[in-house]
Amino acid sequence: MTRLLAAIGILALAVAVDGSIGGAQTLPGGIKIPSGGGGKKPPGDVKIPGVGADCGSVSTTAAGAKVTAFLAATADVEKATAQLEGSVKDACRAMAKELQVSPEGDTKAVCNRVAAELRNSLKVGVKGKGAVAVKYQPAVCKVDASYTAQVAAKCEGKAKADVKVSCKGSCSGTCNGACAGTCESKNAKGQCAGECKGTCKGSCSGDCSGSANVDGSAECKASANAQGNVKAQCTEPKVDVDVNSKLVVDASKVERAQKAMQVGLPAILSANAKAKLIAASVKTWATTARSLAGGSATLIRQLGAQAMCVAGDLAGAAKGAAQVNVSVSVSVQASASVSGAAGASAK
DSSP states (O other): OOHHHEEEEEEEHHHHHHHOOOOOOOEEETTOOOOSSSSSOOOOSSOTTTOOEEOOOOOGSSSHHHHHHHHHHHHHHHHHHHHHHHHHHHHHHHHHHHHTTTSSSSSHHHHHHHHHHHHHHHHBOOSSTTTTEEEEEOEEEEEEHHHHHHHHHHHHHHOOOGEEEEEEEEEEEEEEOEEEEEEEOOOTOOOEEEEEEEEEEEESSEEEEEEEEOOOOOHHHHHHHHHHHHHHHEOOOOOOEEOGGGGOOOOOHHHHHHHHHHHHHHHHHHHHHHHHHHHHHHHHHHHHHHHHHTTOHHHHHHGGGGGHHHHHHHHHHHHHHHHHHHHHHHHHHHHHHOOOTTTTTOO
């Protein structure tokens, strides 16, 4: 129903604004869209969502290319965030088995059960504070700034070199511009022109140890940032669990808790780092999805008859934005709940 309503809305606006839709269209339920003249359907093999007619390739125009890139990013974002939540759930299930509690249920339920059992085991299994110390090296997430620029360039129809990618974190490649930290080398103007150990506020052409952000139109910016950040590679931190045997009063509980933390905490801490990294770009992506699904007159004027072809997909992207935000939120909250119950702290 959501896709159908979106298609009806964009079809009606397209006729009013552009007038280029050939032939009267009949939607399910007998709803008729008046002819825009010509009496012919646009050529091509792209199915119009909810209508059954055909139209040409959407990506042949500048506006269509941007929408196509955005929809491709949407598929990546939805898949990546679902996998991210799945990795948190898998880690919690592995911990649940070690703790001898049920691994069944959704991510939130399983992880909350694990957190509760960890707290209980560490409370009754030892006497005195500091009996169990959990330390870890923070996960390091790297975003390929060069790939992010490539995505934006393709979307904008520009050369990759013309796209500026800033790093909210250190740039291990070449940072051209301002470096809030230590710069490996500088150019004749005194600006950074090498690796930046700090925050690269200029353009980074290597890996960003932090989120990447490009300049550009709303669709291309959202597409590139989302695709770049969700493809980030994050290390799994090494977790050390130090137990003071002199303070242990229930060895079985402490041993189960220790094994559970060693089995699941590395993946949970890594997922938490990635979820926080992509949160900002996902928020921008969701805002853009809702805006495009609203069928602005400008977009419809640019796409003309082809606005019909993407109506359902844009409506689906907007609907999916809510689920993506839920997945990211669940990943962050579940990870924080388990690591907090373990009393884990960075070295």
